[in-house]
Amino acid sequence: MNKVEITRKAAKQLRKLESKDHSVIVAECYKLADMPNCANVKALVNHEYQYRLRVGNFRVFFNFEGAIRIVLIEEVKKRDEHTY
Numbered sequence: 001m002n003k004v005e006i007t008r009k010a011a012k013q014l015r016k017l018e019s020k021d022h023s024v025i026v027a028e029c030y031k032l033a034d035m036p037n038c039a040n041v042k043a044l045v046n047h048e049y050q051y052r053l054r055v056g057n058f059r060v061f062f063n064f065e066g067a068i069r070i071v072l073i074e075e076v077k078k079r080d081e082h083t084y
Helices: 008-015 019-034
Strands: 003-006 041-043 051-055 058-065 070-078
Touching (some): 003 008, 008 070, 019 058, 019 070
Parallel strands (some): 003 070
Antiparallel strands (some): 051 058, 058 070
16 A cells, blocks of 8 residues: 655646545545556656546546655646646
């Protein structure tokens, strides 16, 4: 089991969302405690972050430190042409 941490930046982005979206995204983020056995996760290449989690029209970008077992949620963005 991994520890899931949400950065200050990601928490601020989450607070700006509607409560319905906020609760769904947070629930999906905490499912990342089972990393690397998670659904809707993709490793990213040539990107600032290592992975992305797809939650409806939102993308959660995060890094996974397997050696110390921490999933660090970095950003939450609505999916559009500027997301990546």
